[in-house]
Amino acid sequence: MRIPRSTRIVLAALATSIGAIAPVAAQESVKIGVLTIRSGPASPVGDDLVAGIETAARMYGPVLGRPIELVIEDSLWNPQQAVSKATKLVQQNKVAAILGTSTIETLALSPMADRLNVPIITSNSGGSAITRQNCSKWIFRTNPDDHMSLAALKHLIDQNPKLKNAKWFVMGHDYPYARIVTGSVKGVAGANYVGETYAPMDTTDWAPFIARARASGATAVMMAVTLGTPFLQFAQQAHDFGLMKDVAFVAPLGLPDWLVAKLGPLSTNIISAGSWGAWRYEDQEPVTKAFNEQFHKMHGRVAGMQSVQVGSAAMMLFTAITKAGSTEPAAVVRALETVDVRTPIGPLKFQPGGRQALSPLFLGPYEEVKPPKYGAQYAQRVVEAFPAAKSLPESAEQTGCKLAK
Amino acid sequence: MDLFLVSLLNGVLYGAFLLLTSLGVSLVFGLGRVVNFAHGALFALGGYALVAVMKAAGAPFWVALIVGPLLVVPVAIVIERATIYPIRHRPEIYTLLVTFGLTFILVGGIEMIWGSGTTLVTSPTALSGSVNILGAPYPIYRLFAAGVSLLVSAGVFAFILLTPIGLQIRAVTDDAEMAEALGVKTRWLLTMVFGAAAGLAGFAGALGAPIFAVNPEMGSGILIDSFLAVILGGLGNLPGSALGALVVALTKSVGGSFIAEWSIALLFLVVALALIFRPTGLFGRGRVA
Numbered sequence: 001m002r003i004p005r006s007t008r009i010v011l012a013a014l015a016t017s018i019g020a021i022a023p024v025a026a027q028e029s030v031k032i033g034v035l036t037i038r039s040g041p042a043s044p045v046g047d048d049l050v051a052g053i054e055t056a057a058r059m060y061g062p063v064l065g066r067p068i069e070l071v072i073e074d075s076l077w078n079p080q081q082a083v084s085k086a087t088k089l090v091q092q093n094k095v096a097a098i099l100g101t102s103t104i105e106t107l108a109l110s111p112m113a114d115r116l117n118v119p120i121i122t123s124n125s126g127g128s129a130i131t132r133q134n135c136s137k138w139i140f141r142t143n144p145d146d147h148m149s150l151a152a153l154k155h156l157i158d159q160n161p162k163l164k165n166a167k168w169f170v171m172g173h174d175y176p177y178a179r180i181v182t183g184s185v186k187g188v189a190g191a192n193y194v195g196e197t198y199a200p201m202d203t204t205d206w207a208p209f210i211a212r213a214r215a216s217g218a219t220a221v222m223m224a225v226t227l228g229t230p231f232l233q234f235a236q237q238a239h240d241f242g243l244m245k246d247v248a249f250v251a252p253l254g255l256p257d258w259l260v261a262k263l264g265p266l267s268t269n270i271i272s273a274g275s276w277g278a279w280r281y282e283d284q285e286p287v288t289k290a291f292n293e294q295f296h297k298m299h300g301r302v303a304g305m306q307s308v309q310v311g312s313a314a315m316m317l318f319t320a321i322t323k324a325g326s327t328e329p330a331a332v333v334r335a336l337e338t339v340d341v342r343t344p345i346g347p348l349k350f351q352p353g354g355r356q357a358l359s360p361l362f363l364g365p366y367e368e369v370k371p372p373k374y375g376a377q378y379a380q381r382v383v384e385a386f387p388a389a390k391s392l393p394e395s396a397e398q399t400g401c402k403l404a405k
Numbered sequence: 406m407d408l409f410l411v412s413l414l415n416g417v418l419y420g421a422f423l424l425l426t427s428l429g430v431s432l433v434f435g436l437g438r439v440v441n442f443a444h445g446a447l448f449a450l451g452g453y454a455l456v457a458v459m460k461a462a463g464a465p466f467w468v469a470l471i472v473g474p475l476l477v478v479p480v481a482i483v484i485e486r487a488t489i490y491p492i493r494h495r496p497e498i499y500t501l502l503v504t505f506g507l508t509f510i511l512v513g514g515i516e517m518i519w520g521s522g523t524t525l526v527t528s529p530t531a532l533s534g535s536v537n538i539l540g541a542p543y544p545i546y547r548l549f550a551a552g553v554s555l556l557v558s559a560g561v562f563a564f565i566l567l568t569p570i571g572l573q574i575r576a577v578t579d580d581a582e583m584a585e586a587l588g589v590k591t592r593w594l595l596t597m598v599f600g601a602a603a604g605l606a607g608f609a610g611a612l613g614a615p616i617f618a619v620n621p622e623m624g625s626g627i628l629i630d631s632f633l634a635v636i637l638g639g640l641g642n643l644p645g646s647a648l649g650a651l652v653v654a655l656t657k658s659v660g661g662s663f664i665a666e667w668s669i670a671l672l673f674l675v676v677a678l679a680l681i682f683r684p685t686g687l688f689g690r691g692r693v694a
Contacts, residue, residue: 039521040521041521041522041523041620041621041622043521044522174665174666197665198665198666199661199665200665200666200668200669202625202626203626203661204617204623204626204627205415205419205616205617205657207415207418207419207547207658207661208412208415208657208658208659208660208661208662208665208668209661209662209665211408211411211412211415211541211662212408212661212662212663212665214411214541215407215408215411215662228523229523229618229620229622232523232525232618233523233617233618236525236616236618237616240528240535240544240546240547240616241535241541241542241543241544242535242541242542258522262522262523262524262525263525264525
C-alpha cells in the first residue's frame, strides 16, 4: 500500500513529537514543596531544614521511579507570606506535599489546609494544638509537640538528683512558651521553685534579668529564651556574670547544632531537657549514621537537630507516596496514617487516629566531641531516648484530636 | 536591697555606653535637623568592622577597636554627601525617610558581605573574668566599656566646648542661618559632624561587641534607646542627652530587675510624662521638632 506523502509527513511529525515527549514523561519529577525561612537572622534554621530534606531525598532516591524535585520558597517566617507561598506551591508548582514548616507557617496554613488539599508534614512546630485540639486531616507532625517536650523535662528533673534538689528559676522571653515552661517546672513534684523573669522580646542587655536570677538564690536556670541571636547574647552574658559557673542551665527544647557551634565551650554548661533530634543517636541507630554521613558528604557540616528531624519527615513522606502508588493527595494521607519507617530519629509512625508522630526526645548534656566529627567540636551526648509512649497519650482522641472518619 | 544596688550599677554602666550613641544622634540633629535612623546600622557596622580587622588583618582587639570605627567614618561621609547633602534644605521628613531607607541598605549590605548570622566576640584576656561587687561577680569588661565610654564622651564635650570647630558647631546648633551669615560653612560642618557621629556609633558598636554579640540587627535596640535618651534630654541638647541616657538606662535596668514584663511600658511612660511636662527636654533647652 502506498502511503500518500502528506500522510507520511504527518506520521513522521507525530512520531517525532511522541519521541520528544516520551522521555519527558518518564522523567517527570515528584515535586515536593519546601516552605521555610530563607533570609534574615533566623535563616540558619531554614538552611538546616532544606539541607535535611535534600539529604533524605538523596538517600531515598527516586519515588515511584521518578526523581524528587524540591521547590523551595521563603516564608520569611511571616504568616501572610507563608499562605501566599503555599498557595503558589500548590496551584502553580503542583507540589505533592509541603515540608519544612515551623510553627508560624503551620499555624498560618492550618485554617486553609482543606483548600490547599495536599499533605503538610511539619517537623519544626512546637505548638501542641496543631495536632491536638486543632488537628487537621492534612497536617502531620514528626517533631514532638510542646507537651511532649515538657513531659521529657519533668522526667529529666525527676531522674537527676542535682536538678531535683535544685532551686529552680525560669529565665525566658516574654512570650507564651516561657510561661508553659514555667508551669511545667512548677508541676514537678517536690521541685523547689524560686522565681521567674520574662524579658521583653527585643532584650539585648540581660544584666537586669541575670541579677534577678542571682538574687533569687537559684541553682538551676531553665532557659526559655528564643533560639538564635538572643540565646547567644544571653548565654555569653550569663557566662560573663559568672552565672554559668555557679548554676545548672537547662535548655527545654535542645539546641540546634549551628548554635552549639557558635556557643563553643559555653555549650558544655547546658543540659538539654529533650531535643527533637540528635546526630549522636547514630551510636544506637544505623539510619541516623547513614543520614549523618550523607549529610556531611553533601553539605560539609554536621546534621543539626532540625536537619535530622526534617530528614525523618521527608523519609516518611517518600515512603507514603511509594506505598500509595501515586501522588494523589488523599491516597498519600491514607498511606501516611499507616507507614512505619526507620528514620534518623529511630523507627517512626503516626499516632493511631491522629497526626502526631510517636517521636522520641533525646536527653543529655552538651560536651566536647573528641576528636571532632562531621566538623562538630561540641554536641549533645544522648544519654537517654525518651519514648513517645511516656510523653503522649495512647489515643489521639485523648489529646483532643477528633478527625472526621 | 542588693538587687536594687546591682540594678543601679547595671543602669549606670549601660547609661555610660548609651551616652556614646546618644551623643551622635543629638549632634547630627542639633546641627542639621537630621533625624538619623541609620545611626543603629552604623553602630552595627562598627561591630563588623572590628571583627573584620581582627580576622582579616589578624589584628589584636585593641588595634581593631581603634581601626574598625575609623573605617566607618569615610563610609558615613560618602553616605551623607550622596544622600543627605542634596536634600539638606528640604523639610526634615525627607532626611528622616532617607536615613530610614539607609538603615535597610546598610543592614542588607552587612548581610550580603558577612551573612546574617551572629558572631560572638570574646573580650581580651586582660579584661576577661570578673570582680566581686556587692557580693556577686561582675564582668570586668563591662566596667572597662563604661569607663571608656565616659572618657570618650567627656572628650566630645571638651571638643565642643573648647575648640573653634566646637564653637562653630554650637553656633550652627543655636541658629544655622545666623552662623552661615557669619561665615560658618554649615554644609561642610554637617558632613564632618555626620562622619564623626558615625565614628562614635561605630566605636560604640566595636566596644559593645563582646557584650552584645555582633549581628546585623544589633543596632536596632540601641537606636531606640538613643532616640529616647535624646528626646528626654531635649533634641539637640548634649548635656540633656547625657542625662536622658542615664534615665533611660536606669529605668530599663531597675524595671528589668523588678517588673520585667512591664519594663518597656515603664520606659515609655517615663518618656511620655517627660514630653508632657518637659517638652523641651529635662534641661528645658532642647527643640520641639
